[in-house]
Amino acid sequence: MLSISGLSVTYGPVHALTDVSLEVPRGEVTAVIGANGAGKSTLMRTLAGLVKPVAGTATLDGNSILGHKPEDVVRMGVALVPEGRSTVPELTVDENLRLGGMWRSKFERAGLNAEFYDMFPALAQRRNSRADTLSGGERQQLAIGRALMCDPQCLLLDEPSLGLAPLIVTQILELVNRLAVEVNIAVLLVEQNAVTALRVAHTGVVLNLGQVVMSGSAADIASHEELRHAYLGY
Amino acid sequence: MRDLMRLPGARLVLHAAIAIGAWLALTWVNGAVDPLMNYYIALVAMYATAMFGMVILVGLSGQVSLGNGALMAVGGYVFALTTLNWQTIPFTVIPMNGIWAMLFAAVGGVLFGLLIGVLGARLSGPYLAGLTLGIAVGIPAIANRFPELLGGETGLQLTVPYPDGGYAPVVEEVDQQFVEELPTGQDELPTGQDPLASDGSGDLLTSDNFPSGDASVAPDDLLTSDNFPSGDASVAPDDLLTSDNFPSGDASVAPDDLLTSDNFPSATPDASALPLDPGSTDVSGVDVSGVDVGFVLERWQASLAVAVACIVGFLALNLVRGRQGRAWRAVRDDPVAAAVSGISPARSKVSAFVVSSLFAALAGAVFAQILAYVGPGAFGLGLSLSLLVGIVLGGRSSLVGAVIGAVLLVWLPEFVLSLSNDRGWEEQVTNNAPNLIYGLLVVLVVLVAPGGIVGTLQALVGKVVRRARKAG
Amino acid sequence: MTQLIDYLLGGLGSGMIIALMALALVLTWRATRVVNFAQVGQAMFTTFVALTIQTLTGSWLVALVAAIIAGALLGVIVQYLVLRPVRRMDTSGAIIATFGVLIALQAAAGMIWGGDSQAYPQPFGNTALTVFGREWPVSAYDLVVVGFGVVLVVGLTLLFTRTDLGLAMRATAFNPEVARLSGVRVSRTLTIGWALAGIVGAVAGVLVAPTSAISPNSFDILLVFAFTAAVIGGLDSLVGAVSVGIFTGLVLSVVSGYSDSSNAPVVALFLLALNLALKPEGIFGHSKARAV
Numbered sequence: 001m002l003s004i005s006g007l008s009v010t011y012g013p014v015h016a017l018t019d020v021s022l023e024v025p026r027g028e029v030t031a032v033i034g035a036n037g038a039g040k041s042t043l044m045r046t047l048a049g050l051v052k053p054v055a056g057t058a059t060l061d062g063n064s065i066l067g068h069k070p071e072d073v074v075r076m077g078v079a080l081v082p083e084g085r086s087t088v089p090e091l092t093v094d095e096n097l098r099l100g101g102m103w104r105s106k107f108e109r110a111g112l113n114a115e116f117y118d119m120f121p122a123l124a125q126r127r128n129s130r131a132d133t134l135s136g137g138e139r140q141q142l143a144i145g146r147a148l149m150c151d152p153q154c155l156l157l158d159e160p161s162l163g164l165a166p167l168i169v170t171q172i173l174e175l176v177n178r179l180a181v182e183v184n185i186a187v188l189l190v191e192q193n194a195v196t197a198l199r200v201a202h203t204g205v206v207l208n209l210g211q212v213v214m215s216g217s218a219a220d221i222a223s224h225e226e227l228r229h230a231y232l233g234y
Numbered sequence: 235m236r237d238l239m240r241l242p243g244a245r246l247v248l249h250a251a252i253a254i255g256a257w258l259a260l261t262w263v264n265g266a267v268d269p270l271m272n273y274y275i276a277l278v279a280m281y282a283t284a285m286f287g288m289v290i291l292v293g294l295s296g297q298v299s300l301g302n303g304a305l306m307a308v309g310g311y312v313f314a315l316t317t318l319n320w321q322t323i324p325f326t327v328i329p330m331n332g333i334w335a336m337l338f339a340a341v342g343g344v345l346f347g348l349l350i351g352v353l354g355a356r357l358s359g360p361y362l363a364g365l366t367l368g369i370a371v372g373i374p375a376i377a378n379r380f381p382e383l384l385g386g387e388t389g390l391q392l393t394v395p396y397p398d399g400g401y402a403p404v405v406e407e408v409d410q411q412f413v414e415e416l417p418t419g420q421d422e423l424p425t426g427q428d429p430l431a432s433d434g435s436g437d438l439l440t441s442d443n444f445p446s447g448d449a450s451v452a453p454d455d456l457l458t459s460d461n462f463p464s465g466d467a468s469v470a471p472d473d474l475l476t477s478d479n480f481p482s483g484d485a486s487v488a489p490d491d492l493l494t495s496d497n498f499p500s501a502t503p504d505a506s507a508l509p510l511d512p513g514s515t516d517v518s519g520v521d522v523s524g525v526d527v528g529f530v531l532e533r534w535q536a537s538l539a540v541a542v543a544c545i546v547g548f549l550a551l552n553l554v555r556g557r558q559g560r561a562w563r564a565v566r567d568d569p570v571a572a573a574v575s576g577i578s579p580a581r582s583k584v585s586a587f588v589v590s591s592l593f594a595a596l597a598g599a600v601f602a603q604i605l606a607y608v609g610p611g612a613f614g615l616g617l618s619l620s621l622l623v624g625i626v627l628g629g630r631s632s633l634v635g636a637v638i639g640a641v642l643l644v645w646l647p648e649f650v651l652s653l654s655n656d657r658g659w660e661e662q663v664t665n666n667a668p669n670l671i672y673g674l675l676v677v678l679v680v681l682v683a684p685g686g687i688v689g690t691l692q693a694l695v696g697k698v699v700r701r702a703r704k705a706g
Numbered sequence: 707m708t709q710l711i712d713y714l715l716g717g718l719g720s721g722m723i724i725a726l727m728a729l730a731l732v733l734t735w736r737a738t739r740v741v742n743f744a745q746v747g748q749a750m751f752t753t754f755v756a757l758t759i760q761t762l763t764g765s766w767l768v769a770l771v772a773a774i775i776a777g778a779l780l781g782v783i784v785q786y787l788v789l790r791p792v793r794r795m796d797t798s799g800a801i802i803a804t805f806g807v808l809i810a811l812q813a814a815a816g817m818i819w820g821g822d823s824q825a826y827p828q829p830f831g832n833t834a835l836t837v838f839g840r841e842w843p844v845s846a847y848d849l850v851v852v853g854f855g856v857v858l859v860v861g862l863t864l865l866f867t868r869t870d871l872g873l874a875m876r877a878t879a880f881n882p883e884v885a886r887l888s889g890v891r892v893s894r895t896l897t898i899g900w901a902l903a904g905i906v907g908a909v910a911g912v913l914v915a916p917t918s919a920i921s922p923n924s925f926d927i928l929l930v931f932a933f934t935a936a937v938i939g940g941l942d943s944l945v946g947a948v949s950v951g952i953f954t955g956l957v958l959s960v961v962s963g964y965s966d967s968s969n970a971p972v973v974a975l976f977l978l979a980l981n982l983a984l985k986p987e988g989i990f991g992h993s994k995a996r997a998v
Binding site: 048050069070071074075079080082086087088089090091095098099100101102103146147149150 | 870873874876877880881883884885886887888889890891892
């Protein structure tokens with residue numbers, strides 16, 4: 001379980017996150033929703049070690065993940081899929097997967113690799129094509145696959161639906177849900193597309209101007225009308 | 235220039251006052267110091283002239299260029315060619331003089347700057363630096379390609395100040411006067427120093443392609459001073475300017491061993507011909523240091539260089555502190571935002587190139603007159619690197635920084651030399667110490683204080699002021 | 707026609723050296739997005755180190771190994787002390803810093819070894835080979851140079867395509883953030899890239915030294931040729947750097963053969979300007995725009 005408490009991040013005089021606390025249990029998808037500039041991406045980048053917080057703690061199964069370099073945070077079991085299809089387009093599909101979890105033994109990687117291709121037969125066929133020849137949805141799958149190669153205990157997904165067609169979005173988010181439930185990992189999903197995100201998530205957290213304004217079961221939040229009007233804009 | 239006219243008059247007057255004030259002060263100083271100091275002032279003013287352009291190009295416009303030494307070469311060669319080959323301005327009866335030659339040099343600089351600028355404006359950081367690096371190495375090499383016109387490795391000798399009756403045709407000039415009067419070291423300069431003859435017919439990377447071969451001539455090439463073949467050392471010690479004023483005869487300074495006043499053809503009685511010397515009446519009358527001063531070449535050099543530096547400084551002040559300066563900075567910091575605000579990034583970059591090459595060409599013409607010589611060695615890569623070192627140390631985007639940098643470029647080698655004399659360093663160490671210091675300082679400044687001396691001082695002052703305000 | 711062939715063959719050796727130096731520039735560019743203008747300075751310095759070792763031991767091979775070690779060390783030092791801290795700042799700063807390193811290295815070499823050109827011993831015959839009853843403008847040494855070049859290029863290609871380190875280096879070059887998030891130790895990878903570049907440059911320096919001479923400034927022109935080749939090749943492409951590097955050597959050889967060797971820099975400059983004006987992303991480059 002990933003627990004975050006009292007997390008605050010500032011960019012100079014700007015407070016990007018103020019006293020954010022939330023819990024992401026294993027086997028569940030926790031969706032963080034909110035408008036542009038609510039601090040969602042900052043939260044993810046802080047957890048991945050790309051941004052240094054000014055206060056607060058974050059632990060994965062009791063071990064603190066803050067204050068480490070991103071490459072060490074990955075080794076501790078927290079993998080981030082950053083915004084915007086985070087593959088390396090110049091590398092092939094296979095190389096992108098090899099890149100994830102490179103510190104592991106060849107044997108472990110072969111196993112994970114095979115699992116991934118079982119999950120995505122379409123990508124298995126194109127394992128030697130460059131990633132920039134893939135469609136948007138396939139690249140997002142590959143990006144998630146790269147993160148899964150790290151064999152994470154906790155998967156952080158930043159706006160996986162960005163720029164994808166609605167049908168593909170549904171596919172990707174269902175995949176995310178399946179990962180959480182079947183592989184039993186803690187998934188923290190950041191989405192601007194609140195409706196879709198809440199549909200696949202178990203728990204929802206609403207972020208506004210860097211502060212948690214509400215958290216609860218996904219269904220509760222989806223049905224909370226005032227909240228929707230005030231923060232989610234629909 | 236159009237922008238300049240649009241400025242509020244007050245600022246124009248202020249800038250003019252600064253320039254004229256600086257000119258008056260330096261003219262007074264020039265009259266009061268000995269010829270060696272005059273010579274240093276001339277060099278500082280010449281470097282400052284070129285570096286005003288570097289501030290605009292590298293600092294304000296953000297284009298790292300190593301081509302300004304080559305653009306100085308353009309100025310110097312145009313000056314030399316027009317003075318040597320034209321008795322009158324072509325198609326007219328107006329007699330040539332030094333001022334006209336400088337104007338031609340300026341035009342040449344602008345044209346070249348336009349050419350490079352148009353090519354370079356499309357390029358970002360390392361590409362531009364590499365292209366201009368190629369130009370810094372390539373343009374001096376062109377001189378070697380046209381030995382009849384441009385004098386090849388040996389370069390062209392000039393008579394300064396510009397003689398009253400104009401020049402005799404160039405070939406005779408060289409034959410009659412210079413070859414005889416040049417110091418003995420001249421024989422060893424042009425070729426002959428290809429220590430390893432290469433054998434292969436198509437072997438490109440032979441030493442004669444390498445700049446080090448050129449450097450043998452390099453009178454003022456700060457960054458290659460150690461490349462002087464040992465043969466030079468014999469020339470240097472006591473031929474320097476006025477030997478009695480010189481610190482001590484150490485070959486390592488060797489900037490101007492070729493162009494010493496006592497060897498100098500026209501430094502003799504012809505004091506009336508001072509076409510370019512604005513301060514000549516003040517200067518020539520004053521008699522300092524008890525020496526009989528009819529005409530002091532160094533003083534003339536200094537007043538020429540100072541006058542040009544003040545004019546260029548005035549132009550630079552108006553450009554930097556006006557609309558155009560803001561446009562340059564805007565494009566440097568965010569080209570997209572600038573374009574959206576109606577500033578054309580391409581035009582802004584080209585204009586920075588043109589202005590900086592105009593200044594460089596003028597500096598080159600002054601340099602040619604200080605050396606009384608133009609040659610590929612004098613305008614090599616080392617000169618371009620010196621200019622870069624100067625503005626980085628002084629402060630990349632500050633005109634005052636350019637002046638400080640120019641002083642550093644002239645002062646540091648002398649300081650190291652005096653240290654070396656006290657401590658008895660080996661010549662090899664003394665020769666290279668300034669460049670080692672420059673290189674390390676450049677790295678240090680980029681890492682620790684990117685604003686250079688001026689930027690750092692400004693930051694410090696700002697901090698103090700803020701603290702004082704808080705306290706009060 | 708035979709003359710043209712002779713000129714082309716005569717350019718092979720120098721072409722390979724330009725190719726190697728261009729390769730070194732590409733390696734640092736790929737690692738840190740910095741064109742290391744100090745690269746030839748580092749190569750010059752390590753070649754002087756090699757010359758010292760050669761004089762002490764009399765062995766060309768030992769000297770080469772010394773140069774390689776010194777090249778790797780120098781690459782690491784420059785990257786660690788200068789470029790790593792500058793990386794976060796403006797590109798102008800990084801470019802200027804590499805020139806600062808170049809100036810300092812040249813001065814340091816002048817201090818230690820003096821400013822005069824010094825001969826570097828020729829390890830193998832430098833006389834034209836006679837095969838099929840004809841004298842070819844290629845010496846045994848040229849073949850050694852080409853051989854070293856081929857070995858280095860093949861070795862690097864294998865490293866980049868077949869090993870995890872190579873994959874990490876490529877990923878870091880193209881997208882450092884994704885590489886970090888995948889657990890690649892990015893700063894270590896960058897340093898290794900600089901060490902590799904230092905090694906390639908050092909080998910190029912030792913190889914070129916016998917055919918010309920060695921002095922603190924003697925590689926300056928090589929920087930121009932290598933930069934030209936690297937840029938035309940696309941700056942990102944190992945294949946591009948090598949093939950355009952060799953091509954540049956051939957062109958310059960032909961130009962020098964038919965006219966005069968002092969034309970070479972001007973021709974290189976012309977090629978560079980032409981490339982930058984017409985196809986700034988280079989022949990082998992990716993289609994990323996280079997203009998601002």
